[in-house]
Amino acid sequence: MSSQVYRMVGESSDPQAAAREYEQQLRHATKTVSSAQPSLDLIMLGLGEDGHTASLFPGASILHDPQCAIAAVRSPKDPPNRLTMTLAAINRASVILFLVAGAGKAGVVRAILEPKTEAERQLPASLVKPEEGRLIWFLDRAAAAELPIQ
Numbered sequence: 001m002s003s004q005v006y007r008m009v010g011e012s013s014d015p016q017a018a019a020r021e022y023e024q025q026l027r028h029a030t031k032t033v034s035s036a037q038p039s040l041d042l043i044m045l046g047l048g049e050d051g052h053t054a055s056l057f058p059g060a061s062i063l064h065d066p067q068c069a070i071a072a073v074r075s076p077k078d079p080p081n082r083l084t085m086t087l088a089a090i091n092r093a094s095v096i097l098f099l100v101a102g103a104g105k106a107g108v109v110r111a112i113l114e115p116k117t118e119a120e121r122q123l124p125a126s127l128v129k130p131e132e133g134r135l136i137w138f139l140d141r142a143a144a145a146e147l148p149i150q
């Protein structure tokens with residue numbers, strides 16, 4: 001199984017090179033040509049209180065890049081240098097799973113699942129929309145507290 005584990009080297013002194021190398025590994029593992037996005041079976045994501053996911057933060061230019069699958073990004077939180085899968089690659093997955101816990105996430109969960117403003121619709125986690133796959137949210141009671149009961 002270790003032959004199927006591909007670790008991002010986020011601590012690299014050259015994040016851009018590490019992102020390119022990881023994207024090459026991902027494309028090789030998924031047999032994806034450079035003109036297409038890789039397609040994964042499952043992606044598991046978390047959610048930040050600011051609506052970020054996968055180190056994709058609000059307002060980041062990489063949010064709308066259709067070509068890049070893996071990017072080196074700057075984070076407003078520690079650690080400042082990170083590698084991330086982009087929305088272009090995330091949205092190609094067969095199943096995308098969000099796992100969210102805690103009362104501190106309730107407001108942003110509501111903003112993403114029941115958006116009321118254009119700003120809420122543009123939060124990075126709101127932009128996770130599988131092209132053909134399924135999007136599944138697992139929330140604890142605290143994270144779901146601001147959602148309407150149905």
